Amino acid sequence: MKTDFSLIINGQAVAGERGTFAVLNPATEEAVAQCPFASPDQVDQAVKAAGAAFQSWQYSSRETRVAALNAIADRFEAHAAELAEIITLEQGKPLALAQFEVGGAIAWTRHAATLDIPVEVIEDSEVRRAELHRKPLGVVGSITPWNWPLLIAVWHLMPAIRTGNTVVVKPSSMTPFNTLRMVELMNECLPAGVVNVVTGEGGIGSSMVKHEGIRKIVFTGSTPTGQTIMRNAADNLKRLTLELGGNDAGIVLPDADLDALAPKIFQTAFFNMGQTCAALKRLYVHESQYDALVEKLADIARAQKVGPGMDEGVTFGPVQNRDQFELVSALVEDARSKGARIVTGGERVGDKGYFYAPTIVADITDGTRLVDEEQFGPVLPVIRYSDVDDALRRANDNPNGLGGSVWSSDIDKARAVASRLECGTAWINNHAEVLPHCPFGGSKMSGLGVEFGQDGLLEYTQSQLLNISKG
Numbered sequence: 001m002k003t004d005f006s007l008i009i010n011g012q013a014v015a016g017e018r019g020t021f022a023v024l025n026p027a028t029e030e031a032v033a034q035c036p037f038a039s040p041d042q043v044d045q046a047v048k049a050a051g052a053a054f055q056s057w058q059y060s061s062r063e064t065r066v067a068a069l070n071a072i073a074d075r076f077e078a079h080a081a082e083l084a085e086i087i088t089l090e091q092g093k094p095l096a097l098a099q100f101e102v103g104g105a106i107a108w109t110r111h112a113a114t115l116d117i118p119v120e121v122i123e124d125s126e127v128r129r130a131e132l133h134r135k136p137l138g139v140v141g142s143i144t145p146w147n148w149p150l151l152i153a154v155w156h157l158m159p160a161i162r163t164g165n166t167v168v169v170k171p172s173s174m175t176p177f178n179t180l181r182m183v184e185l186m187n188e189c190l191p192a193g194v195v196n197v198v199t200g201e202g203g204i205g206s207s208m209v210k211h212e213g214i215r216k217i218v219f220t221g222s223t224p225t226g227q228t229i230m231r232n233a234a235d236n237l238k239r240l241t242l243e244l245g246g247n248d249a250g251i252v253l254p255d256a257d258l259d260a261l262a263p264k265i266f267q268t269a270f271f272n273m274g275q276t277c278a279a280l281k282r283l284y285v286h287e288s289q290y291d292a293l294v295e296k297l298a299d300i301a302r303a304q305k306v307g308p309g310m311d312e313g314v315t316f317g318p319v320q321n322r323d324q325f326e327l328v329s330a331l332v333e334d335a336r337s338k339g340a341r342i343v344t345g346g347e348r349v350g351d352k353g354y355f356y357a358p359t360i361v362a363d364i365t366d367g368t369r370l371v372d373e374e375q376f377g378p379v380l381p382v383i384r385y386s387d388v389d390d391a392l393r394r395a396n397d398n399p400n401g402l403g404g405s406v407w408s409s410d411i412d413k414a415r416a417v418a419s420r421l422e423c424g425t426a427w428i429n430n431h432a433e434v435l436p437h438c439p440f441g442g443s444k445m446s447g448l449g450v451e452f453g454q455d456g457l458l459e460y461t462q463s464q465l466l467n468i469s470k471g
């Protein structure tokens with residue numbers, strides 16, 4: 001893996017004016033490489049470069065933007081192995097999952113190239129013609145988290161530039177290298193200043209949110225940070241798309257086929273070691289099947305091969321960072337102390353790296369931290385219920401509303417329950433699946449706005465009504 005990373009401002013690779021900081025490999029707790037640390041002045045330079053590039057990029061043709069996005073996807077394909085290796089080394093996930101992430105980044109980029117926003121003719125009468133047009137906003141600030149770092153940056157950047165905006169992106173300081181490399185590759189296909197990247201902490205994200213030259217912030221991360229961003233964005237009324245935390249419930253109906261569904265339930269709860277915003281995070285199971293499903297899930301958990309993501313045959317990597325590892329451990333210990341049964345896992349694996357065994361917790365209920373709070377890690381609480389309406393009430397009795405699911409052999413019955421879930425996406429016999437053509441976003445405290453599809457594209461635009469008088 002290359003180790004000399006730079007900020008990219010106005011198409012130029014530049015060193016951070018505040019020096020560098022180390023990024024740790026979560027499998028070894030050793031430095032992967034040094035990351036440039038940008039100064040507030042460099043954030044300002046990046047915003048000014050993006051502002052200058054916007055003056056012409058906003059008028060670029062559809063063909064120019066589509067060609068640029070497809071050229072970017074080609075660059076990602078040519079560097080897929082390199083990008084996947086960077087992701088595994090800094091994020092921790094098994095290499096096959098990192099390759100899946102890069103594949104998703106390519107697919108989403110190509111899909112963004114296919115999207116269009118037609119002009120809407122609202123009235124065409126003898127007295128007037130009224131047309132609704134969509135214009136780009138200006139400079140978009142993108143702030144991303146550490147769980148799916150490349151994919152989420154692609155989700156932010158591609159619709160922004162497709163619609164004629166320019167961008168300053170700030171990745172999480174836990175996983176900055178994939179984004180630095182991605183922006184370097186993008187700059188081989190775009191005019192200088194269209195996409196800029198700054199890295200570091202110490203208020204870089206909040207200085208972007210407060211910057212008058214940025215017209216919109218697209219943010220994916222925790223709910224408390226999203227709330228701070230919303231407060232700070234008020235001064236110049238920035239547009240916001242906020243994809244925030246979740247605590248998704250899944251409800252298994254009494255008729256569910258456990259043999260068929262248990263592997264899928266495990267996969268969607270432990271996707272990316274459970275560090276997925278819309279992973280299944282609380283599982284409600286009818287008492288008639290409770291013990292059987294708990295055992296099936298525990299068997300699948302025990303069969304995982306936990307280890308460094310670069311090692312052959314590993315299916316389960318480390319938690320990404322020490323704070324998250326400690327939160328996961330604390331939630332499990334709290335559950336244990338309240339009498340919950342740790343069916344499997346519940347402990348660190350090895351003495352180096354942030355490895356935590358995939359953990360199934362049973363005989364636990366609402367009112368326990370592990371059920372009420374987002375664990376964002378490799379632990380699933382399984383909760384017994386006897387009445388479906390009661391399970392539904394408990395599933396909805398949470399401030400989050402990102403996703404939810406119902407598992408059953410009877411799709412009509414499942415649909416009736418799913419439609420009453422308070423969340424942005426309701427799955428039946430699945431969970432955590434997101435698609436480039438289907439809008440995705442949170443309700444309640446899980447966010448504001450949507451990404452993907454044409455609805456997602458519209459979030460990067462400002463409408464302008466053109467009113468042509470014929471009188």
Ligand code: NAD
Binds near residue numbers: 143204206246
């Ligand atoms: P986080 O909120 O700690 O950090 C996210 C980003 O915000 C980082 O780049 C961070 O440097 C930056 N940041 C921190 N303080 C800031 C401030 N005051 N102003 C501006 N930027 C600031 O989140 P995280 O721990 O990196 O990610 C995990 C969380 O993200 C989980 O809650 C998860 O559910 C959520 N998430 C949501 C989605 C979704 O689509 N809804 C997707 C992935 C992750």
